[in-house]
Structures are given as C-alpha cells and as structure tokens.
Amino acid sequence: MDWEKEETLKCEDGNYRCVFHAPKEDKDKFSEMNKGEEERKYKFLKLLYKKIGRDSEFKKCNLRGLVCPYEIRCSLDTRINLWDKIDISASKIESFFVLESDDSKPFAVQEIDARSITGGGVLKIELDEIVELFVSIKDSTSFHLCVQTVKKINFRRSMSADDVVLEFDKCEVIELNTVKCKRLSVWGEIDSELRFVDCESKSKADFSINKWRGKGIFIQCNFVSGVDFSGSQVVGEIELNSLESGGEINIKGMVADTKKIKLRNCGEDVISRIVFTSIEVKYLYFDNCGFPDFFRWESGAADKIKQKIDCYRALKAQAISEQNQPLVSRWHRKEWEMRLNEIREKRPRTFWASLEWLYSFVSGFGEDACRAGLVLLGLTGVLLFLSGVLAFFDNPTRGLQTTGEYFLQCLPIFSVAPPVGTEYSTMGKVFFWFAKLLLSFQTGMLTFALRNKFRRQ
Template sequence: MTCCKCEELGWNDPQPVVYTDPEDGNEYCLFHAPAEHKGMSVDVFNAQVSERIQAVIDLENEKALCDLSGAIFPGDICFESGSALPNISFEKARFEGHAVFDKACFGKIAMFVEASFGGRAAFYQASFGEYALFDEASFRGGAFFSEASFKGNAYFGRARFCGGAYFDETHLVRVVFFNGASFEGNASFSKASFGGNTSFHEASFMGNADFSSAQFNGPIRFHSIITDDSILRLAYCTVPPSAMTFENCDPTCLDLVDQRDLTHIHFINSSWEKNGRIKACTEDDPGRLQSTRDFYQRMKAKYKAENNEYEASKWHVAEKEAQLKLLGQATKPIRQALKEVGQGAAIKDAWKACRLERNCLSVKTFFAALVMWLSPFFNAAAERLTFRALWLYKYSSGYGEKPFHALFWLAVLVLLPALPVLFPGSMLYYLPLMREYPGSDVCVVTRFLIVIWQLLITAQAALFAFALRNRFRR
C-alpha cells in the first residue's frame, strides 16, 4: 500500500505508509501524514527532507525535480544559509512553523503553488532561477523577500499575504505578476528593481504599500486594484518611457507627492475628482500641504506638456485650493503681528544709539531698526492681502475656470447701481465706457465710489473673458 497523497499528486516514488486515518481509512506517508502523526520529532523529519533533497542533487541532472508537493512540515524548518537547491516543488505544501530559505540558491524551477506558510516565510537574499511560482500561496506570518534575486519570471498570482510583504531591494529581472494578489498587511517594495513587465491586475491592498525609490525598467500596470482606504506611496521612483499605468483605479489612494518625475505615469479611466475637484490623500496633512501643492503644480505641467488643457485646468484648480489652504494656515493674524511689534525692543535700542552718536550712521541704524521692528506687521499684512486676493479670485471666477460663475458676479456688479438707496445718482455713472458723467453737484465720496465701482466691473469683465477663453480652450 502507498500513500494516497503520493498517488493524488503524482509522485514518481510513492512513499511507504506510516499513518492510517481511523475515520476514513486513508493512508499517509511520512511527508503527507498530519503534523501530529509523523511519529518523530521535527528535527528528525527535517533531516528526512534534507536527505530527499540531497538525493536529487546527487543525480547531477539539471532537469531532475525534487518533489515535496503536498508535504506537511510540522514545525520550523531552516535551510542552511547559501545552500544550493535543485529544481524543487513545494506545491500545496503546508509549513506549520517558520520556513527559512535565507540566501538559498534555487534551481531553474522553484514551485510554491498553493503552498501555505503558517509562520514566517523568509527568503532574504535568496536566488531564484528561471521560474519562481508562488501562485495562490498563502503567507500567514509575513513574507520576507528582501534583497532576493529573481533571475527569471516570478508569479504571485492570487497569492495571499496575511502579514506584511517585504520586497525591499529585491531584484526582479523579468516578468513579475501579482495579478489578483491580496496584501492584507503592509507591503514594501522600497528600492526594488523591476526589469520586465510588472502587473498588479486586480490586486487588493488592505494595508499601505511603499514603492519608494523603486526602479522600473519595463512597463508596469495597476489595473482595477482595490485599496480600501490604503495608501500606495511612490517616491523618487524611476519610471521608463514604456510607462506606469493606472487603469480603472481610484488614484486618490496614491501618494505621489515626492515623485518628482511624473512624465511617464498615466491614468486611464481613473478620475482624481471627488466631490467636484481633485484632492490628493496628503492634502489634509498640514505638514505635507506645501509638498502637495507642489505636486499639483507638477501634474498641471505634465498635462500642459501633453497639450491636455482639460486635465491641466483641473490640476490648476487643485493647486490654487492648496495654495489657499496654505496661506490660511501660514498667515499670521494682524492682531498678533501688532502685538509682536508692540513688544519689540529694537526701536528703543535704535533711539538710544541715535541720541548717543547723532550722526548719519545712527539715523541709518534707526531707520533700519524701524523697518525691522515693523516687518512682522508688513509681512502679515502682505500675506493677508494675498490670501484675500486669492479668495476673491476663487469666488469671482473659480480661479479663472468658471465663466458662468464670473458672468453671474459681473451681472450683479452691473445691476446693483440700479438701487438708488445704495448708489446715489444715475446707474450709468457706475458703468465704464458710458458717456454719462456726474455733474458738479455730486460729492467727492460718490465720485470715489463711481471710480471704484467702474474698476470692479472692468476687473470682473476681464475675469469673465479669461474664464470664457479657458473654457473654449479646454
């Protein structure tokens, strides 16, 4: 009698039975017997595994495959650092404890399809050959592939990373597929190198993912990814002309604030607009608001370079909104500035120096100190004026992007003088380019109001024309 699992999985050398299930009568060999029915310690079992691997190595046949498919590893197993492994199959294997393959050198084929790792799966600085197959593998205790080298194709289709997934400084030379993979914890691809086609089609990120300083030498696609409020951070990445594409995604989950080169990053059927305008995930972070504003500027420049004025318009609005927030946070209240001026001691020191020396240098020192003493007030006033001007720009024309908005306020400015209670004299006095001039009986205050109102109408008309031009240009 032979092991039922050996027959099911097609082992070339079915193993003798060591355990029979009393309930269903199925018979299992040493490798496939349940963890609690091996009949030996973990160390002895691991020694049996090593003997099986060594037997294949001794064949000195590059095509020979060490078959450990379906094997159940009852405890921790640690392969010697730097050990050379043949072509090997751990398909549907189950690792109950930690599995350590640090610095292992796999043959042409390393198959972990549907393998289950109950503890930590460590492949630190491991080297893989032509094929590394982890499709539908389950990593419950964290997957560590940092500084590993995949010389051929790497497949992680529908793999499940329940703990963290770490691919820091990993070299992936050829095709890499994470299609349908599930990252339930944080994932890190920091400083990883991708040499060929890379795909995250329908991958789900339930934790944050970090691609900082990653280098992409081939096309990379994020198609229909699921993020669940997670953040994907791309910073200082190298993206080739073959491009990085986000398709059918929610790009608001992306942190691209520190990604300097945006030229080859494209968005297809992936709208940044939420609630009427673009808003990146970093905008609400006060410490990163200025960086977010700069990111909006780079995105606007990107679309202008592509002659995509429609998208450039959206990023222009986002940039101005961030600038308005930034000014609102950074602008010092006038009252606080006056308080600082009132507490300043520089003017007193300058006055003392002026009285002591009474020469030109002391006068210069006095005026220099005076300017320095009043500078907090002048700076606060300038910032407040800039804030108010930008605020008016927003509500009068939508930052030069909403012609109907601008037309509405232009109509209001034109029609308001029809109210004699608020505007004395003829309505035509307040409209520019009219030949109606106020008579000598009109007071100075009214004349001043007329001039100001004509300037306001002229400015609003210019904003309307500007916004209308922008709308037709889009």
C-alpha cells in the same frame, strides 16, 4: 510509493500510514517516537533524511502530502548539483519547515512544487537557484523564499497566506494570481516580468529597493494598508491597472525613464494616495484615471509648501507637453492655491495675500468660469439694491421709479442724464464710478475664465 517498515505506523482509524503522512496525534503515539518532543522530532528528521537520500539517486524528492508538526530544517545533499524536482505539494506545515542546502556549495533545483500547502505554519525555502517554483498557500500558512536566482515563480489561488516574502538576487518571471495575504514583500532584481493579478495584502506591501529590468504588472490588486515602491530602479516599466489602496502609494526616490510608471483605470481616491515629488512626476503616465481635488500629501507640514508648488508646476508642465488642457487648468489652479498658502504662512496680512485671495474668490485663479459668473451675478444684485437705496435718498418721492435709471449709471457702457427733477449727489457719483469699476473688473474676470475654459476643452 514504497515505504520501509520502520517508516509506517498504525493510526487510530486502523489504517497504516507512513510517518510523514500520519497526523500529529498518531506520530506522538508511535511506540518508537513517544519519548518526548525532541526525540520525536529527531526520529522524524532521521527518517526524512533517509527518504531524501533514497530519492537523491533519481534526482527527485517526493515529499507530497507531508504532515510536519515540528520545527524542521531539512538540508538537501549538495553533492547533487541539480535536482530535477522537489515535490512538497498537499503538505500540512503546522510549525516551521525550512528546505535548504546543506553547505555553501552552489545548489540548484529544476522545479519545486509547493501547491496546496496548509497547516498555518511557515514554509521557508533557502536555496541557490530554482528554475521553476509553483506555490499555493492556504489556511494562513506563511511562505518565505530566500534564493539567489529564480527563473520562474508561479503562485496560483493562494487564498489565505499570512506572510509572502520573496527575497532573491535575480528573478526572470514571477506570477501571482489570486493571492490574499497579510503581508507581501518582494526584494530583488526582476529581469523579465512580475505579474500580480487580483492580489490582496492587508499590511503594507513592500517592493522597495528593487531593480525592475523587465515589466511589473499589477492588475486589480488591493493593498489595504498601501504599497511602498520607494527607492526602486525601473529600467523597464511598471503598470498599475485598476489598483485599489487604503494607504499611501509611495514612489518617492524611484528612478525610471520618462512615463515608465503607468497608472491605468485608477479612481480619484487611489490617485490621491500617491506620494511623490516634482522629480518623480516625469516618470508618471496616467491613462483613464480620475484626478482628485487634492492629494493627501497636501496636508503635510507647512514648511514643505515650496515642494508642493514645484510638484503642481511639474504636473502642469507635463499636461502642457501632452496638450491636455483640462489638466493644465486643474494643475494651474492648484499651483496658485499652494502659492496663496505659502503667502499666508509667511505674510498672512499683507497686500499680496489679500490680492491673491481676491483672485481666487472672483474667478478661481482664472480657471473657474462658473464661480466668476456667480460672483458677477451676485455683484449685480447688490448694486441694484444699492441703486434703489441711493435713488430713494436723492428723491424720496420717486425713488422706486428712478431705481432703473440709477442702476443703468452703474453699468460700464451706459452714461445717462439724471431723471427729471433729480440731481446726482457727490456720493452718488462716487458710487457710480466705483460700481463701473467693479463690474468692469468682474466682467473681465468672467471673460478671462471663459476664454481659458473653451481654450482648454
């Protein structure tokens, strides 16, 4: 690259470098620039514009390797309607560098190369139209993009950016690969495809109020503090594959076609963090996902129990339509649990609250055969013990020998005469009748739970 004499200076290592590539310390010692921060900044900007002016003849702006220690707003000449390429790759942005059009005229760039940007400052691009943008950020540098139309944005191996903010009216393709940042925000209209692969955002990622005409794909992304999709309109589809999240995944208020928000290969913890209502359930599609015992939004305000019931009812209806019987069983049970909570909140000591609690305890709302079996086994043991006690009181000399006969009287299918020399007391007869009723009821609950278990396998 050819540089004019006024744009070069001798550095401490003895080598001559252009003003743009020299370290900040050598810039400060440069004889014509060592007159204070503002004068150094003015001189730097003046030479920068001169360089851009020469490049404009070829519609290519080469600022590769730029070292910018100042706050600079670089305005490009909009008399050229379409620049072929702007190259600011391998640059060191130590403060704040803005690349913008110099007035309100439409301004387009065919390609911007912003790969291998370092320095820890902020790089901001404010233009009208970009066809292709290649970005790679390091050393906690922040990147802000404000543009009306973008056809393709490609982030590659951006390991440690602070902020990545993309704001546009329309974008065809965005691809982010191995981007790790503190804050990730995307606002605009995606026409074709947005692909995030192995990306990480420490603060809550913001994709709210977007319009997805194309496809949004998130593969092995980690949103440490959660992600917000609320209010977005999905004309195409969004796929969340092998997602990790330490905060809530908010999809409330989203609008999409049926089953166009697809969650694949997500664990129980991730699924439990999804925040949605019964309205958004029809948009969800689960593929090879684990389901939690409870969603984290269940611990919300008690006055929203009705919304939780509606949500589980909608999940159950979706599982029925997909003929997924295990999920039907899961959501049916959760719906009844919410109904029980609702009754407890409104009428904590009523007959219906007690009855629903009993239904839950003896059979898990007709869905837990294991619980029903354990309750039946425990009830049998208690009745066997009480039969022995009653036999001892009726006939103290032969109490232990007649315990079996007494217990058989508790079974619904047996009705035997009392042992020789023994008469059933009135209390014993009442006990037998009550025991038959309890065993019959619990056996019915076990049968009902087993029927649901095998029917829904």
